[in-house]
Amino acid sequence: MKYFARKVGFFLATLWAVVTLNFLIPRIQPGDPAELMVRRLSGKDNALDPAQVQAMRAMLGTPDGSLWEQYTAYLADLTRGDFGLSYTYYPFPVSEVIGQAIWWTVVLVVVTQVLAFVIGIVLGTYAAWRRNGRLDSVITLGSTFLGTLQPFWIALLLLYVFGYTLGWLPTSGGYSAATPGFNGPFIQEALTHSVLPALSLLIVAPVGWVLGMRNTMIMNLGEDYIRLARAKGLPDRRVALRYAARNALLPSVTGFALALGSVLAGAILVETVFDYPGLGRLMGEAVGAKDYPLLQTLMLLTTVGVLVANLVADLLYGVLDPRARRSES
Template identity: 35%
Template sequence: MNILKVLAQRLSYALALLIAVLVLNFTMINLAPGDVVDTIAADMGGASAELMEQIHTEYGLDKPIIVQLGNYVWRVLQFDLGHSYFYNRPVTEMIFERLPATLLLVFSAQIFALILGILLGVFAAIRPNGILSHIVTLFALFGYAAPVFWTGILLLIAFSLNIPLFPVAGMRDVTIDGGFFPQALSVAHHLVLPMLSLGSIFIALYSRLCRASMLEVLGSDYIRTAKAKGLSPRDVTLKHGLKNALPPVVTLAGLQFSAVISGAVLVESVFSWPGLGQLALTSILARDTPTILGILFFSALVVIIGNLLTDLALRLIDPRIRKST
């Protein structure tokens, strides 16, 4: 019952935060100089003042910003994100077309980074002065310092051009005819390099934090007691050490979810991955405000859901949090 109460409370906070993000995004974008009419006029090679005023009226941009904000929030509450000025299509329809590709990339990179980061951190903590521990430290410094788009370009040059093991761009091979499994293998083949690029910086973060957390846990009194009772090193490390060292790593993973979403925009641009990042880049260049707002809305929604799931996961992992509620 406590879990349900906490979940209801977190959902109410999430709804309030989502509305605040919605209002803030709309206000900031509309306060920026210029609008889509300027882009349309530039594409036309110029336009008269009367024509620009007519386009403003047609798109509803001549109304006060508070009226535009009220209309936009009301439409979003009705699950209507508006119509794209550039693509001339419903924004919701375009987002749902591209959302699966972005979610596949984001969750694959996050899960890959968590698993590999935790494994490297545990092995480095078992022998803190060994060569693996120093390698993890160097890898963490390199991974954290390298921008994801730079890592992506290096991987693209190395494994797509010099050593052609993986595709250069796209999400699947359009020439493949077959059922589910051939298509899934093609997507997985195309996913490898974008996932490595996006996950590299987070592997570095998780491995360093897991190593530090494991060293702290392995030096505690109850670990020495477990060793004195004759438990095997494996049981001491996994059942007693890792379980108590995981909460900081899981917390960081939830807090870094927004960084994964923003990094996906850059990675999708490098590998031409057909997700929301590609759509966002085109919409920004075209000053397509409804599409930009829709992408920001869905990105905020994914981040809020990720943080909510992280909070629930922490309550399942750490009994002290459950008792505190």
């Protein structure tokens, strides 16, 4: 029990640090968002009117007061789920803008990452168990080659072949003419539009899991407990899955949580290529438009998601490996 309490305590402390940094970083950046918007509307060569800048600050809800007052107000807004207004999609609140895009990314990225993890673990396990064989060579060399490719380059290639040349799949957007909602035509269009973005991520994503699982399992196959299991006459399937694969899976569980941190970064380019209405494209728009409330909330959402995934991985690690709990006590 001490192991789990310690992990939860670290999670809460790290969460507080992340929230505080997310508050401080935009405020130490040079420039004023209100001045940028006024200059964009009035023209770069025209002088700024202080009254217009002040009116823009009031319209955008730019915080004022001391830094401590802003920090306490920021924490209070977080507890209410109030992240301010988006400068790009004004007057819509940030929570509404993200709420419309988050499910596209969840369906696209999270599903592809889970599939990549499962495919990589299965292929890595089989390659290690049948090491030095023909299929092992194909899996290893193929994974090494695919690992040199970039998702956005694959996205451009798939877009050219299956979108423009063959015309089999749509080239942009999340849907075409269907009415958004839980209905057959919309679901069919959403699935069709997600095929090419999903393939762009799925082709490269399993590579790390394949090679990592193979190497870790090969090391475990040389341990004494594996020799003992074989000497006792246990079936090969049980030795491979219950003994070798289970212990080799532990580093991959932690690595899967850490990999979620780079998911959104990779999705930015892929979603931009296909104009897919997810968080990746939204973050690209926020950076280009200097939409600080939207960008700040996206960064906070991404970081908190990684922290939660790491917490789940630590708790699962304690369940899968009793030695971790014993070392804490």
